[in-house]
Amino acid sequence: MPAMGPLAGIKVLEFEAIGPGPFAGMLLADMGADVILIDRPASPGLGLKRERWNDVMMRGKRSVTLDLKSTDGAAAALELMARADALIEGFRPGVMERLGLGPDVALRRNPTLVYGRMTGWGQDGSLAARAGHDINYIALAGVLHAFGRRGEAPVPPLNLVGDFGGGGMLLGFGIACALVEARASGKGQVVDAAMVEGASLLATMFSGMLAAGTWKDERGANILDTGAPWYEVYETQDGKYVSIGSIEAKFYEDLLQRLGLGAQSLPPQHDRKGWPALRKAFSEKFLEKSRDEWCKVFDGSDACFAPVLSFSEARNHAHNAARKSYVTVGKVEQPAPAPRFSRTPGQIRNAPPERGEGGGQALRDWNFSEKEISSLQEKGLGFA
Numbered sequence: 308m309p310a311m312g313p314l315a316g317i318k319v320l321e322f323e324a325i326g327p328g329p330f331a332g333m334l335l336a337d338m339g340a341d342v343i344l345i346d347r348p349a350s351p352g353l354g355l356k357r358e359r360w361n362d363v364m365m366r367g368k369r370s371v372t373l374d375l376k377s378t379d380g381a382a383a384a385l386e387l388m389a390r391a392d393a394l395i396e397g398f399r400p401g402v403m404e405r406l407g408l409g410p411d412v413a414l415r416r417n418p419t420l421v422y423g424r425m426t427g428w429g430q431d432g433s434l435a436a437r438a439g440h441d442i443n444y445i446a447l448a449g450v451l452h453a454f455g456r457r458g459e460a461p462v463p464p465l466n467l468v469g470d471f472g473g474g475g476m477l478l479g480f481g482i483a484c485a486l487v488e489a490r491a492s493g494k495g496q497v498v499d500a501a502m503v504e505g506a507s508l509l510a511t512m513f514s515g516m517l518a519a520g521t522w523k524d525e526r527g528a529n530i531l532d533t534g535a536p537w538y539e540v541y542e543t544q545d546g547k548y549v550s551i552g553s554i555e556a557k558f559y560e561d562l563l564q565r566l567g568l569g570a571q572s573l574p575p576q577h578d579r580k581g582w583p584a585l586r587k588a589f590s591e592k593f594l595e596k597s598r599d600e601w602c603k604v605f606d607g608s609d610a611c612f613a614p615v616l617s618f619s620e621a622r623n624h625a626h627n628a629a630r631k632s633y634v635t636v637g638k639v640e641q642p643a644p645a646p647r648f649s650r651t652p653g654q655i656r657n658a659p660p661e662r663g664e665g666g667g668q669a670l671r672d673w674n675f676s677e678k679e680i681s682s683l684q685e686k687g688l689g690f691a
Contacts, residue, residue, distance in 0.1 A: 312339025312644075312653040317486065318673055320391040321368065322375075323347055326441075326466070327502065328397030328425045329364040330475030335393070335482065336367030337644035337653045343391075343669045344370045345384065346662045348689060359659045363641050367656040369665030372689035379686035381407045386683060388413045390673045392489075393421040393482050400426060400435045410497045420495040421485040425478050427469070429501035441469035441502065448473075448506035453513070457527030457534065473505025530554065536586035537562065537576065540615055547598035548615035551589075562610040566592045666690025 310316065317340040321332040336342040344365065349372070359365060371387075374380040385408065388394060394413065396403055403409045410422040427444045428434040434447075445451045445468045446461075455462045478500035485498050516522035528534045537553045553562040559576050563569070566589070573588060574581020593601065598614050605612040616624060622633045622640055634643045637658035644653035657665070667690045670680050 310339050310341060310656070311651065312337065313648055313651045314483075315339035315651070317341065317392045318390060319343070319393045319395065319482075320345065320387050321395040322397070324395075324397035324425070326397075326470045327474030327478065327500075328395050329362075330471050331423065331425065331478040331482070331500075332368060332395050333364045333366060334475065334479040337655060339651070339653060340393075341669070341672060342368040343387065343666065343673070344368045344660070345375070345387070346370050346372045348372045348374055349662050359661050360637055361639055362659045363636075363639055365659035366636055366641070367654075368660060369657075369669040370660040370663050370690070371666035371669070372663045374687055375406050375408070377687060380688075383683050383686035383688045384408055385412070385416055386679075387673075388420060389417045390675070391417065391420060393423060393486060395423045395425065395478065395482070397425040399438075400430045414495055418495060419489050419493060421482055421489060421498060422495065423478050423482045423485075423498045423500065425474060425500050425502075427474075427502045429504065430499045441466035441474075444469040444473070444502040445506045448503050448510070450506045450510050452524070453510075453526060453532055455526050455532075457525070459527070461526065468509060469502040469506050472509050473507075474500065474502040477502075477505035477508070534582070536582050536589055539586070539589070541590055541593035543593055543596060543598040543601060545597040545599075549593060549598055549601050550613050550615055552611040554611070558609055558611050561608055562612070565604050565608055565610055565612075568592065661691075663690045 314335055317335070319332065319335050319340045319342045321328065321342055321344045323344060323346045332342050332344070373383055375384060384406075388408070404411075410424075413420055413422055424430060426435070427439040428437065442451065442463050445463075448469075450468055451461045451463065453461075454464050478498065481498040481500050485496055489495055513522055517524075522529055526532060530538055533539055535554075537551060537559055540548045540550050542548055551562060553559040556576070560570070563573070568588060574584050576585075596604070601612075602614055621627060627633060632643055633640055634655065635641075636655050639658075644655060647653075666688075667680070670683070670690070675683070
């Protein structure tokens with residue numbers, strides 16, 4: 308399939324990892340970049356037997372296999388780096404340097420290379436070498452503390468804020484920025500993406516609200532954290548849920564009208580002392596009908612209402628179907644590339660590759676000669 312998208316022609320080398328690194332590579336591949344994934348050779352001792360067909364973040368990529376711990380393997384990786392525009396690695400700080408593949412070596416070989424590094428804590432600092440996961444990074448960023456209801460423990464928002472929003476998306480953005488700069492300067496650079504900083508960045512708005520005194524560190528006491536009864540989820544008669552976000556006065560008025568509640572019989576919207584009474588009134592009302600019945604009541608409404616759908620249900624919603632927001636690749640229905648471009652739309656080039664799948668043609672597309680490809684094979688590079 309010919310490359311499409313705003314990043315068509317960009318060559319990216321991605322080193323096998325989990326979570327945010329592959330997500331960043333997927334974002335670039337969706338936008339047209341040619342991503343070659345350097346996989347570790349599969350062996351019983353590496354625990355790499357997971358099936359690839361449902362590893363959706365590998366979509367659009369092609370694969371080669373290589374043992375980076377061997378001298379020849381590192382040399383082969385450097386040859387690939389020399390042809391790449393950008394690189395993605397997600398090892399702990401110092402690992403690539405110990406392999407002889409750190410940014411100093413890589414940039415000497417390829418001065419225009421954008422060297423993207425994905426870690427939880429960053430390349431330096433007192434925690435840099437420590438293991439962690441999304442839940443730890445967003446905890447240290449102050450973000451996890453804000454998720455949850457009053458008087459209850461914080462609730463992890465899956466691994467969306469650290470791994471993907473504050474990690475992979477941040478790295479993808481950083482690489483795209485550095486690629487633009489490299490075209491102007493002719494020089495590459497290192498992109499140090501840390502999930503703890505990305506999570507903090509996602510919460511930038513709340514820094515201003517804290518300074519203005521419009522946000523409290525107390526969980527469940529604010530407008531956006533289930534403190535306000537008109538920015539909440541409510542159970543319906545059939546045990547499902549709906550969401551409302553009726554912040555603005557005109558939207559709140561529409562909410563009351565659709566619920567059949569009179570404003571004169573309720574506390575004022577912004578009277579915090581009256582919020583328990585409002586919450587009770589809304590809870591009782593929403594329990595009178597099923598979720599689908601409430602969808603009909605709020606059809607065409609500006610009350611900022613939406614049903615709470617599961618992942619499976621979201622794929623079939625009429626709005627998402629009309630926009631073709633989901634596509635099927637291989638055996639998996641999954642989100643389509645986003646954002647959308649009017650002239651150079653992104654696309655999914657292929658399903659997740661098996662280890663080594665498509666690597667031979669990828670090397671030819673990167674202008675390696677047959678002699679050079681044979682030399683790489685002698686250094687341990689594997690492909691199909």
